[in-house]
Each structure stands twice: as structure tokens, then as C-alpha cells.
Amino acid sequence: MQKILLNLTPVILRKGLFGMTILSLSLFTIACKEEVKEEPFSLGEKYFSESTQLYLPNDLEATLWAESPQFFNPTNMDVDAKGRIWVTEALNYRMFRNDPNIFKHHEEGDRVMILEDKDGDGVAESSKVFVQDKDLTAPLGISVIGNKVIVSSGPSVIIYTDEDGDDKPDNKEVFLTGFGGFDHDHGLHAMIAGPDGKYYFNAGNAGPHIVTDKSGWTLRSGSLYNGGSPHMIDNEPGMVSDDGKVWVGGIAMRINPDGTGLKVLGHNFRNSYELALDSYGNMWQNDNDDDGNKGVRVSWLMEGGNMGYFNPDGSRKWQADRRPGQTTAMAHWHQEDPGVIPFGDNTGSGSPTGITFYESDLMGEKYQGTLLASEAGRNVILAYKPEPTGAGFAMNRHNLITSLKEEDVEDAKSRATDEDKTKWFRPSDVLVGTDGAIYVADWYDGMVGGHRMIDSTGYGRIYRITPKGKNLPKPTIDLSTTQGQIAALINPAVNIRNAGFALLAKQGSQAVEEVKEVLNDKNPYHQARAIWLLSNMGTEGIQAVEDQLEANNPDLRLTAFRALRQVKTDILPYASKLSSDPSAAVRREVAVAMRDMPMNEVKDILIELASQHKGEDRFYVEALGLAMDGKEEEIYTVLSQELGAEPLDWSAGFEDLTWRLHPNQAINGLKDRAISQQLTDAQRKKAVTALGFINDQAAVNAMQEIAASDIAGVKDQALWWLRYRRNNDWNEFAIDIPELKANLSPEIQKDMLAFKATLENTSSSKADKVKAAVAMAKDKTGGFMLLGLAEKEALSADLTAEISTVIFQNPEQAIRVLAGDYFTNPTESSPLALSDISAIEGDAAKGKQVFMGKCATCHQVGEEGRNIGPNLSMIGAKLDQNGLFDAITNPSAGVAFGYEMWLITLKDGTVASGFLQADGPIVVLEGLQNEVYNIQASDIASRKRFATSIMPKPSELKMNETDISNLTAYLVGLNSETN
Template identity: 40%
Template sequence: MLRPFTALALLAGLTVSLYAAKPDRPEKPAKKEKEFVAAKPAFTPDPAVPAFDPNQVTPEHLDTSMFKVPEGMEISVWATSPMLFNPANMDVDAEGRVWVAEGINYRRHSGRSREGDAIRVLEDTDGDGKADKSHVFVREKELECPLGVAVFDNVIVVSNAPNIIVYTDVNRDLKFDPAVDKREVLLDGFEQPQHDHSLHAVYAGPDGRWYFSNGNCGAQFSDKSGNTFRIGSGYLNNSYTGEKSDDGHVYVGGFTASLDPSGHNVRILGYNYRNSFEGVRNSFGDMYLNDNDDPPACRVSHLIEGGSFGFFSPDGKRQWRADKRPGQTIAVAEWRQDDPGSIPAGDVYGGGAPTGMTFYENGALGDKWKGLLLSCETGRNVVFGYLPKPDGAGMKLERFDFCTSNTTGVFKGSDFVGGKDNMSDERHTLFRPSDVCVGMDGAIYISDWFDKRTGGHMDTDETCSGTIYRIVPKGTNPKVTKVNYDTIEGQIAALKSPANNVRHTGFVKLKEQGDKALPAVTALLDDANPYIAARAVWLLAQMGEKGNLKVRTWLESDDANKRLVALRALRAAGGDLMHLFNTLAADDSAAVRSEIAVAMRDVPFAQSEHILVELAKRSDGQDRSYLEAWGIGCTGKEAEVWAALHKLSNGVAPEEWTNAFAQVTWRLHPAAAVEAVKTRALSSKLSAPQRKLALDTLAFTQDASAAQAMLAVAKDKESPIHGDAMWWLINRSTNDWSSYNIAGELKAQGIFDPEATKLVTIETPPAMPSLVKLDEVLALKGDAKNGSSLVVRCVMCHQINHQGVEFGPSLQGWGLSQPTDIIAQAILEPSKDIAHGFEGMEIVTKDGIKIHGMVLTDGDVLIVRSMGGQTQFVPKSRIASRKKMDRSLMLSASQLGLSAQDIADIVAYMRQTE
């Protein structure tokens, strides 16, 4: 354990910084405040949309007997319509009240609530575990399905694109009165009102800052410090896509940001998402988020500060499909998990539509559930649970169903199941959990949107029914302990609260108390609950010299998590920490070292060289989270860092590089490494995976020398990576290497002449009507052993049991998560439900050659893969016509000669094959 601190080191540099050695820039003048004149609707209401009248509908909710919750827990209805309608998001306040952002005016129903949507307040006044009071805090025409509400004492923050709106309830009567109360647009510029991929809820972090996420609709906004952020993507082709923000970085896609509650000092903490609906930052400082699928690759992830999840190309112009490599699964391709600069995607679970999240640290559920991450999944009728565990520099996320109405594994009314006409027709599939939070009583609260459909910007429930469910240990009714924000004791109680945003108010008020609150906050360091103790650390770091010194004692702890929390808290407090980073660069903990790495992102090479080199020495080449955190720290100085590391290698031949150094080179991919990397790619002494890593390193090097090196590799047609080299050359010729005349070089060097290449006809036979019916298969008992022999008929199109061709979707482990009838139906009639990303294309050339297959790369030369894995390069100039096929490229059970018993046997085998 390396902790060489002295009293002198402890006293040095008592103020610290999130961006340590970056000099403080003078604050830019704040923009002139916009005057709010009058609320106006985001959309012009369609008079054809009937007005919503709660007295004319009969609302619905699911009976609690339909739900499965953990053993020892029970679920009850806390509130239901007409006390609330279409709950899009919720939060709780210090009195235990639940605040709800309603979405009656969702999308095509804009104007259904003629006076706009509402922020509603619900309360259990008699403490019987059920709400008995409900009223509207604010209703405005401008509010059109706001996707977020957060409550910080008497400050209510509403996320309603294009604005983050802050209401201050001055007289604390829980009703917004413009004559008395205050209303401010804190930030604006978030694209697309009434869009699920836009602005989401605000929530507090343990550092006293506010956090929020935005989907990939884009945003161009300025904070109160005058810094402008331009974050666009190829989703809506924003005009500013690929432009630098004022902090000097390029951000694309969806993102997570934090800011001071005053609206100053915005920081982008993660980006390149599809549409993260909500995130959390727990009291240890760990950040988590969920994200939509496109197609099925939804994820719940641990966020590394400054990290990209890779949904778009780095310039934001290309969606992931354009760069999907042969053999990659959708989960790997969608989040660019094979690309340097993309952080680990975490739990990629498939299709769905994730929404709200929360993190349980203390409360009524007991110690067993401390550290519980919850994520709502409307498409699968479930609230997922995770108990994250440290895994190197990252977190291991093992998913389980915490609360669900649907244990069948058959889902309906969601994009990943089928088209827009796919609707739920069974009640157990109507549970659409929109949000989850921990109440002041320590119970879990879940809001249900309740609908036959989720996703596709649709809602079909004309009753606008909504319900809030409450989960507590069986036989208990935990009570709300109200806090008094006017006393230090009450403020401490708030900081210890189970409710996240209540803790924030306690943090702010205790910080304002200064030295008077120091003894009470210090006492929390010994709390038996490590999350509560951690909350004190974040606060003490911002309470002057005395508090700062108490935080630094945690840096001496044998507990790596304590050291990590202390380091994060000191960074958040502001100032110069370089002496500390130099010391901790040799820490035993990969998580601690990763925190130092990301702190180096904006530190010039002259000041960060020693630290980055020390951190690189401790990379094992296996921990992807560590490698990516280190790579983030190297941003803008990749060439200098690689040169320093290469110098230390003392002239080791490229073929003798360690795996760790090869990985570091791949992550940095500097032009200076091209010749050495080319040597590795061409070397028959290295394994195919080692050579492929070298090839990928070249592919991400933005330099003409890398293109020439790739051409040299492609010349060897017997090489195991020849096909990969050809794919990269054709792909890169249309984007990053478009100025290097790749096509001309391929022809000039005799590698590939697109006009002269020989093409052959490959047609998939039309599907035969199935001679076997689904009911026949389901009536039979399958023999898995016989199925393992029969499944070889599938390997000419699929990979299964680690064998087969990469053409159709990989079936490796697919059957474990699918019900019997779904597997059988896919074999019987593959055209009935074609997997996303595997739609066929029919291409006819000018000389009559017909090719059925999947287009892997679309440019001047199309790469087309057909049945059996045969790949052809088709010049666009030779194509007479191309059209999307209306049937699958897979053969049906009848065409494969499978009987009903054969299919039952294959199903049995796939249901038990990982």
C-alpha cells in the first residue's frame, strides 16, 4: 500500500480543483437575463385534439398482486388517478411529499390539457402509507410534457425543452403565484420541445452541484459564466455538429452535464449517448446512467468522467451503423466497444425503453440493500436492480428484476418487439415505470405511466392513468421524519436523508454555517453507513482549511474507496492538487489512479508527463476502464505521451511489445507509431488477434502514412487480416481518409480494382410456406442432445456454440432470454420478425448480376455479405438498382427440412446454451 504522506504534504495546497493545474480563467460576463413575458405553448394545440376532462374518464391501475418484488418486500398503491395523470418524472421533498411532472400533452396530444401540463404535489397527511391530498403547484401553457422535476427546499427545477426553468416558492405555500413567487429560465438552447431525446431531469450530486442529461436531439446553450456549449449529432444534423465548445472540446450526441445551482460553470461529464433519460451520482461519487437502444442494445452503465460511449463517430456525423464492422454484434458496434476512445458500455441487455433511475443508500429497506442501483425499463415492464461492485477501475453490473409485472420474458408494445402497430393486449404488459426514487421515509416509490405502447413518441391511453407504487419491507409502514432546515441538527438530518435532493439542501445550508457546523459534520465521518460518512467528506472539503485537513486523513486509509472519495471531494473543492496527484499516481487502487488520470485531461503535457507515464506503467492491458480513463487524461497530448513511453521501452522491437504497450499504442494511435504498428500487422510471428489490434490502431490514425500502411497489409491476400484491411480501406475512403485517394491507390498497387472485380449472383430462395405449425412444436418435448446435432444446419448463417458464419444475428446465448414460442416462431417463419440491423438488400448490377445480402458499408464501393458469409465489393457505378427486401435472408424450417420434433429439439438445445 503506497501512502507516503507527511505532515508537510498534508498541509500543502489546502485548496484543490476539479481541473487541477488548469489556471482559473477570468469569468466571462454573464448573459443578460431574458425577461419572461408570457408562457406560450411549445406546439400550437391542434383543435382536433379533444380537451382532457378528468371527470369524463375512468382511470385504471394494476392490482398489486400482479407484481413480483424481492422476498420480504411488499408493494402497495400510494397514489393513483385522478390524484395524478401521466407521470413523466417525480421527486420528493423534505416533508415526504411527492412532486410529479405530468405529461397529458404528450406529443400528438399537444393541447389536450388546454392550459398546459402541470407540476403536481401529492401528500400522505395522516401517515397511513397512502396519499390523500393532491394539488397543482404550477400549470402553464409552456409546459408540454416536462420530462423532469427536482425539488430543493422551496426551489423547484423543471426540465421542459428548450429550457431549464427554476421556480422559487417565495411564500412556501406550494402554489406558484407569479405576483409573489419567482420564475427564471436558468439555461436554454436544448433542441426539440416535446421530444424524448431532449432535456431530462435535474438531480443533485454529493459535491453540491446539479446534474442533468440531454438526448441526441442536440443543444447549443450558454451558462451564466458566458461559456457556450455546442453539442450536436447526425440524429437531427444540427448545424453546429462537430464544433468545439468553449471549453476546447468536441462533444456529440447525448450528454451528461453538471453546473453550479446558480447556472455557472457548466461541465460536460460524458457524451456520445443516444438518449440517456436519467442518471445518478451516489455519495461515493460513482456516476451511472441508462440509455436507449437503436436497435436492441439498451444499457445501464458506469460513467467515467469525460468519457464517450461511441454512438456517433467522433465528429458526430456518422451513426454507428455506418461503421459497424464485419463480425461485430450490435451491442459492440452500437457503443463502438472495439474503438479506442469509447468507454465500457456496462450491462447491455437488449431491447427496451429505459427511463428514471435512483440509488438507494439508506432507508427503510435495511442494510442488505445499501448500494442498490435502480433503473426503470418501460419496454420490459420492470425496474431493474443492480448492486454494483468495483471491478478494476470500473464497476461490475449484475442485473436482476427488482419490481416487475411481467416475468414471462414476452414483451409487447415496445419498439424492439415490432412496429408502431404493436400494442399490449394483456394487463401484465401495461406497467410502464417512468421513474423511481427513494422517499423521505426510506421507501421506494415507482411511478407508472400505464399504456399499451412505449417508445416511438406514442401514448395510447386516453384516460391518462398514472399510479405511484410504494415498496417497503413486509408488515412495516415507515414514517417520514421531517427536518428543520433552520437548525444545524435539522441540516445534519437532511444530509443523512434517504432522499437525494433533500441531502443537497442540507449540504448547502451546512456549508453556509461554516465553522459552526464543523463539529457536527466531522462527527459523521464515523457513521456506520459508509455512504453517510462519504457525504460528510464532500462537505468538509468545501468548509475551509480545517475541513480540508480532515478530508486528507482519508487519503491515509487502507480502504481504497475512502481514498477515492477523499480524492474526488478534494477535486470538487477547487484549487491546485498537482502535488497530490504526483503522490497518488502510484496508488494500489486502479480506481484512484483513474481519478487522477481524468483530472489530467486539461493539464498541459509539461505538467502532466510524469503522472501520465506513471499511470501508464500500471496498465495491465486488460482493464478497459482504466485504459480509457488514462486515455481521457492524454487528450490533446497523445503524441507527446506515446513518445515518452516509447523512449522508456529502450528500443524493444515492435514484435516484442508487451500486450499492455500494444494496447496503450492502440488507445493513443499517434502518427509516430505507424511504422512500428505496420510491422506488427505484417508479422507472421504474432497471433491473428495481435495483428488485428495493430490493424485497428492504423485505422484510427488520422495520417496519410497510416493509410499507406493499411495498403501494405492489404497486399498480402493470404494474411488472416486481409479481409479486415480491405474493409477498413473501403470504409475509411469515405470518411476519415477521404482525402488520401484510397480507391486510386488500391488500383495502382494492384490490390483491388472495383471496376474489374468479378461479381457473382447470390439469391436467397423465396420462403416456402411452413409445413409445420407453431402449436405442433409447442406440444412436443424437445431433446436438447439431438438439437445440438440438428443446429449445425443453422451455422451457414449464424454463430452458435462458437461455430458458424457471421451473417445472420449471433445465436450465442440468445435462447437463454427467449421464451419457447419466440424461438420456435423464428425458426418456422424467419421473415415474420426480422432482427434490427439484418434487413436484406437486393442489388442488381448493370450487367444483370443479382445479389441478395446485407450492406456492411455504403459508399462508392458497397461491401455486401450474403448467405454463407460470402462477401463482395460492389462499386456504386456498376449498380442499376437496389431495394430493401421484404423478407428475411434466412431459410425457413421447411427449406432446411426440419420437422416439428426437430424444431422442438433445437429449441430445447438453444434454451440451455450460453
């Protein structure tokens, strides 16, 4: 038997901050060292034949560690105590959309594979199936913790236990279930063991997530999200969990290994693919934006933090809340709203995936403390050395490994041909092995995002990154001795540490002295692991942790406080001691720990913490906001006495606190500041914004007074807030402002309503019905009404045939496209062949003309075009030529999340169509001309969400093969933030 391997020859490319090495990967075939009986494959099947180049720092090298057919379509990895890599496959990914007659798949369910390099030569020669299960459909997470293999495959977290060590599961347990997002990228993600011995994980916004832990505690998380999968059920914003809180969208969680103690640690993400913890207990994640909006982020997550994708209860998208003058990224994550955590590093457009934190020095000291974030959309693993800054972190980004040359975008454009596979490097996960090497899983495909694939073979790869010329041997981990358990505790691999942690904690006081020795380790991350462990080792261990509250390193003081929080019922003495700590990060942790504690117990601590805030630290003021959650009115009285002044004399710190807390009793002071000529424009604007977040008639009245003032700028801001809030949080308050022109009324649609009545009247003649139907089919409003009737099967076959002859000439593009779901287009042409298109050499200049003439009516590139569909300014950084061909010729194969068309019919018969932006007492649709429909929910008779993309097929735009080739040549070059 043979298998295909890659030979990598390192060549120095250039030196930069890290320096870069280019790896030319050329193909050759050798005899397999070991028969892979567990994974038979056809020798005639072609898995990979193109050359690829990868770039990484010049002190590192990468080798191909494993590839298909040892596994397929890798989504996530983990490593066990033997140093073997476990991989979850997603061959059955989106089979409802990806034709099973074309795409490789497994009828018996997806699999978990075990890969091993037995002889230590840097190549995995062994591959075997651990489990194949019909309950596994495109699983997105795996953790191997002891003899438990934890697999995340929505709607469930499943634990397979291998009791006898034969690499086959002996037991299967549904550990948790009820998560939304079956077979969905925005669903359930990987579980990992934290430094405290508990399990941490997250889920995207494809809810609702209604999950009950083994103690009976129930999480309920919903949002406005309603797209992406036929398996989804209706999401519901504003649900309350058993902790009394409203958790929204994507969520991060922690749970005890026994399945009790489920706790939400942060929320309101779009889709954080994975959660990573460092040994201090800091949580790190990435998150993708609505496609094309250049808002992808890599973030530190504050405990309990709201990361700002939806409004606080999940009923409104960011577009509905966007304020005049806000940049897309700031609006996208509600960054100027009180109660939202700063988003960290905005990486632009992309599709972020797996993430991990590197704490060893085996790769060299400069890599210790590096956050590694996979970016499949941008063909790169991003590297950060997070720098503590105030109560948060500064995130400075570098590339660890990428298939794109940083300094030569034009070269990438020139190589963007059908044969070029530059953008097929799709890192789906990054892992630290027991040997300290970095392992990168490559999904390898020309398409990423939108639930689509191009590669029908399921090919995948795993690369191993090591220091150049340095052997990183796989350690032997002996868990039968205390020293072996400590060696596991300080191992570079995250879940291996848990094996040492659990066994040492079980020893209790007997192993305290040995564990205390780790406090002297030169690696501070090892010291932090010892702190967490000691807090679980009885009285002597806890005393050692209390001593660390005096440590010189603020990260260790912070870790000690976090550890004590989990094992001590009374943490107020510690909180009081640290409330005046010189480190803002330490004080931040004290603040978030005060969130649910009674006011009478924490008042003095809160005052001390607040007195330390001087302004200019958004992380700190948000931590204070969490500390004062539910106590805003009561604490503001105290803060005013201790820290306040006359409204026009507020300090920057007190101004921040008032903005963040926005209590009712601050209304008059905010109004005075908003209309004061003594303050700056920024200070006045901040006061107006704070008023906009107070849900009280007095705040409305104050805003109306400001709107009646004659202060330039402030008046317009207040008027905007009144009109905006009237359609959501202030809907039930009395607001007296000039009305905007109504965009929905029976009067405007009266002609079409009359025609519709004719169709619905059983006594109308056939001729009258045909006349009415034809008239409606030619009109935008009438066309949408016909779609609504067709959806309800309220049109006869004769009428459907008559409408089919007319509706595909409707002036509204969306109607022409959506009509194909219900009517037969008499002029529909055969689909264009990709082979015919790819044979034509595209002209980018002519492609831009095609874009401006055909695509700019819905899409933007830079400042050109309209913001209706996804922004395409960086589409070339995400898709290669084949991916663009597929997206253009098969637009409904992957509708971008948030761009599903809705049709709402009111009780009076009128209709509105567009993209759903808010759902509550007022339903907000954004129409195809960027008009906004604000609709009383009580007036709605029916709703319809279309699965078909409103992007027309090329034939409907009268585009031929040459047009598509030219357009693709233009789009493939759009990979710069400056487009």
C-alpha cells in the same frame, strides 16, 4: 367524492437470489378521506378495471400509493422535505401525432403535481397542482431543491420558486435554454443535486444542443441524428464548444446552482433518460439502443468519457462503422474502438427510463449500495450491486419489481390476450423517499417508445416499496438547527441532502466539528457526503478532507481527491501522491483529472500511472487515454523510452497504450506487428485496428503494405480498412486498391435520366411526358425520381393523376408506401378495425408463416429475415397484443429512430435512396437491399427525409384480419434473447 384504490394481498411465489413475492392487485372502491379540490374528475370515468400481478423480492412488499386522477401520465418524480412526492405529467405528449380528440390532454399546458400522504397510512390522499404552464410540453424531469422546483422541458430548464411556501410559484426563470428535442423522448432530462452541491443532468441525442450558461460559456453538441419530431432542426456533427472539444449526441453535464460553470462530463449516448450519482460522485445511467438491436445498457460513466454511439465527431452511425465479424452490441456502441468506454451491462432490448442509487440501510443492509434502473420496455425495475473491478465496475443484474414471471415465459405467452395487461406496467421513474421507501411511477400503457400511446385516459400509478412488515415513517426534517441539517445531509432522498449541505456549508468553520463526526458513521456513503461538505467549509474542513487521502477505504480516498479537485487550484501534489495508489479506481481518477493539464507539469504522473497498467483493464487504459488527450505524440516518445521495447516484444500494457493512443510515430511498429508470424491473430488484428485510427498518409501506406502481404486474415482486414476509410477519415489520402463496383453512375440510370429530362423539358408534348412518367412509375430508380419531383411540386396535376394509376404497382415496396404522400392510390382500402382483429384468436404457427412471407423481407427474428427495419427478436418483451396491433395497422404513427428514408438527388440527376448512415465529405446511405451508397457531399443537389414509415399498411401486403391476428400471436411470444 370517491376515488379508486387498489387492495394488494402479498402471497409468497418462490425464493431465488433475493426471493420473490407475487402481488395480486384487485380493485375496490372506498370513500376518499379528503376532498381533492385541486383535481376534479368525473366519477363516471373508468381509469382502471383490470387485475395486475407484480413480482418482487419476498422480503419486500408494495402498495399502491397513488393513482389517476390524482395525476396523469407520470414521467418523473422528486420528493420534498415534507415527504411529499412531486410528479411531472405528460398528457400533452406528442399531440401532433396523438389525436387530441381521442387522447386526454390539457390545453393550458402540462402540469407539476404535489401528492401527499398526510396521515402516514401509506396512501396519498391529497393531490394539488403546483403549476400548469404552456411552456411545459411533456416535461421529462423534476427536482425540488429547497424552494426551487426545477423542471426540464425541452428546450429549457425552468426554475419555479415558491418564496412564501404556499405551494404556488412566485417566480419563473428560464435557467438554461437551447436544448434540442422539444416534445421528444430524446431531449432534456432531469436535474439532480450532486454530493458536491452542484447540479447534474443530461440530454439525449435529439440535438443540436446549443446552450450558453450565465457566464457566457457555450456548449455546442450535435450529431447525425435527424428523426422523431417535426419540431427538430437540422443536427450538425462536429461542432466545437467553448472548451475546444467536440461533444457528440447525448450528453451529461454539471452546472453551478447560480447557472455558471456548465461542464460536459460525458457524451455520445443515444438517450440516457436520467443521470444518477452516488455519494462518492460516481455517475450512473442507462441508454437505449436503436430499436430491436438488443443493445440497451446500464452503465457507469467515466468523467469525460465517450460512450460510443456515433463515431467521434457524430457524423457516422454505428452501422456505417461496423467491422466484419462484430456482434451487433459491440458494433452498436463502437466497443472495439480506441477511445470508447465499456458499456457496462447489456440488458438486451427495451426502453430504459428513470434511475436512482439506494444508499440507506432502511430497506435492509443487502439493498444498501443498489443501483435501481427503470425499464419501461421490459416492465421491470432492474437492481444492481455494482462491484468495483479494476478501474471500472462489474454489473450483476436482478429484478426488483416486475409484472412478468421470470421462470415462465410460456405463461406470459398464453396470457397475451386483449384482456391481459401484463405488459402495461411501464415504470417511468424510481425514487427514494425521505422515509427510505422506494417509489415507482407507472406510466401504465400498452405502448412504449416511438412516441406513441394506446391508453387515451392518461392513467398512471405510483407504488411504494418497503420491507415486509416494517413501518418506514416519514421523518420530520428541521433545517433550523445544525443537527437537523446533518440529519438532512444523511437522509436517503437525494435532493433533501442538498438542503443540509447548503446550510452547513454556509455555516463554514462553525459546524466543522459536527460534520467531522459524520466521518465516523458506519454508513460509508454518509462519510463520503461529509467529505464533499468539509471541502466547502474552509481551511479546517479541507485539512480533514486531505486526511481522507489516507483512508483505508479506496472509495473515500477517491471521494477526497474528487472533492479537492473542485476547491483547490493546485491538485498536482495530491495527484502525485495517489498516482501509485494500490486502487486502480483511485489511479483512474487521477488520470482523468490530468486531461487538460500541460505536459510539462504532468509528465511524471502520467508515466507512473501508465507503468501500473498491465493489460486486461479496458476502463484503466481509457482513463489513460483521457489523461493523454492532445498529448499523444509527445507522451508516446517518453512512454517508449520508459516502458517500451522492440515492437514484437511489447508488453500487454504497452500494446494497449499504443492501440489507445495510436500516435503517428507508432506506425512502423504497428506495421511490423501486423505482418509478424510470431504474434497471435488477436495481436496482429489489434495492430491493424490501431493503424486504421491514424489519420496520416504514412498509415495509409503501411495499411497498403499489409494488404499486399500474404498473411491469411490480416490481408483481408487491411483491405477492408482501406476501402472503409476511403469513404471517411482517409478520403483525402492517396489509396491504391482494387475498386468496388460502382453503385451510382449516370450510365446505370441513363434511361430514367432521359425520361426525367422529358418531364422537365417545357417543349415536350403531353403524350411524351405521360409516356415518360408512366415508365418511371414502373421502375425503382424512376419511382424515386418521381418522388423527388413531387416533393419539389414539379409535376402537373395531369401527370400526377397519370402517375397515380401506375406507381402503386412499383416493384419497390418503399416507393409504393411513400407515394401515398404525393399521389392518390385508386385501390386503397379502408383501415382495418382493431376490434375486428382482436376478436379473432391468433395462431402463432400460422403467424410465423405470415412473418416469413410478408415481413421477413425487411425484419429479422433471430437469424431469419433481413436487417433493414428494426430487429423484432424481442418485440414481444416490449409490446403487448394491443401495442402490436397498433404498430402493424398504423406503421407511420411512430417511425423507429434511425429508420427514416432519405432520397438524395445528385447534380448529375441520379438518385440514391436508403437510410442515412454517415454525413460528411462522404455521405453514406444504406439501401433497401443492404447496398451501400458512398456519395461525395459536393456532388449532392438535394436531400429529402421522409416522415412516413416505409413499412406498408396491411392492406398493401394483402393481409386480412386473420393474418394480423396470427402475426400478432407469433410476435407477442418473441420475448427471449434466444429467439
